[in-house]
Structure formats: structure tokens, C-alpha cells
Amino acid sequence: xxxxxxxxxxxxxxxxxxxxxxxxxxxxxxxxxxxxxxxxxxxxxxxxxxxxxxxxxxxxxxxxxxxxxxxxxxxxxxxxxxxxxxxxxxxxxxxxxxxxxxxxxxxxxxxxxxxxxxxxxxxxxxxxxxxxxx
Numbered sequence: 001x002x003x004x005x006x007x008x009x010x011x012x013x014x015x016x017x018x019x020x021x022x023x024x025x026x027x028x029x030x031x032x033x034x035x036x037x038x039x040x041x042x043x044x045x046x047x048x049x050x051x052x053x054x055x056x057x058x059x060x061x062x063x064x065x066x067x068x069x070x071x072x073x074x075x076x077x078x079x080x081x082x083x084x085x086x087x088x089x090x091x092x093x094x095x096x097x098x099x100x101x102x103x104x105x106x107x108x109x110x111x112x113x114x115x116x117x118x119x120x121x122x123x124x125x126x127x128x129x130x131x132x133x134x
């Protein structure tokens with residue numbers, strides 16, 4: 001696996017997070033349905049849209065890096081044990097807060113190498129506040 005430029009990657013991931021955040025806000029400011037996952041936690045179109053944007057954009061930008069998300073299928077969770085470098089994503093952290101419409105939710109994207117996050121982006125879409133580090 002080739003090395004990545006941390007600064008370039010951090011900027012790209014921040015852009016991906018902002019795209020996901022915009023999609024979340026579109027749902028947030030509309031009427032939306034709430035589903036329930038197997039673990040009885042809520043799931044909305046915002047969760048799904050954010051996941052799809054992050055998955056598709058990271059796959060386009062870094063096709064060699066796998067992605068593990070809260071919305072990933074179970075078989076990907078099992079395969080994660082074999083990965084040495086991967087994206088760890090929570091496309092909408094705080095769905096219950098999202099449902100309350102209190103603005104206290106985030107988009108989280110990290111690049112994990114071994115057992116250590118080497119890069120991370122956290123976006124609070126309602127506040128338009130982005131935190132990034134490597």
C-alpha cells in the first residue's frame with residue numbers, strides 16, 4: 001500500500017465530511033421517517049445518505065483503502081480484522097440528537113493504521129464547525 005500525503009488527505013477528508021454534512025442538513029430541515037435497526041437504534045435517510053457519500057468519495061479518492069462504518073454490512077465488520085489500514089466512519093454520530101433537532105450530532109471520519117487513528121475529521125454540521133488533525 002502506498003504512503004499517503006497526510007495534509008492532502010486531511011484536506012480531502014474534510015471536504016468529504018462537509019459534503020456528508022450538507023446531505024444530513026437537507027434531511028434535518030425536512031420531514032423524514034425514522035426506521036429502527038436490529039439493535040433498536042434509530043436510522044434515518046440522513047444516516048444512509050451520509051454513509052453513501054463518505055463511502056463513495058473515499059472509495060474514489062483512495063480505492064485501496066477499505067471502509068468500516070456503523071452502517072457497514074456485518075461481513076465487512078468481520079473482515080476488518082485482516083485490514084492494516086482502513087477508514088473508520090460514523091456517518092451520523094448522535095442520531096438520537098438529530099431526531100431531537102438539537103444540533104448535537106457529528107460526522108466522524110478517521111484513518112486507522114494498525115490500532116491507531118493517524119488522521120481524523122469531526123464535523124458538527126449545524127454549527128458548521130470542523131475539527132481535523134493528524
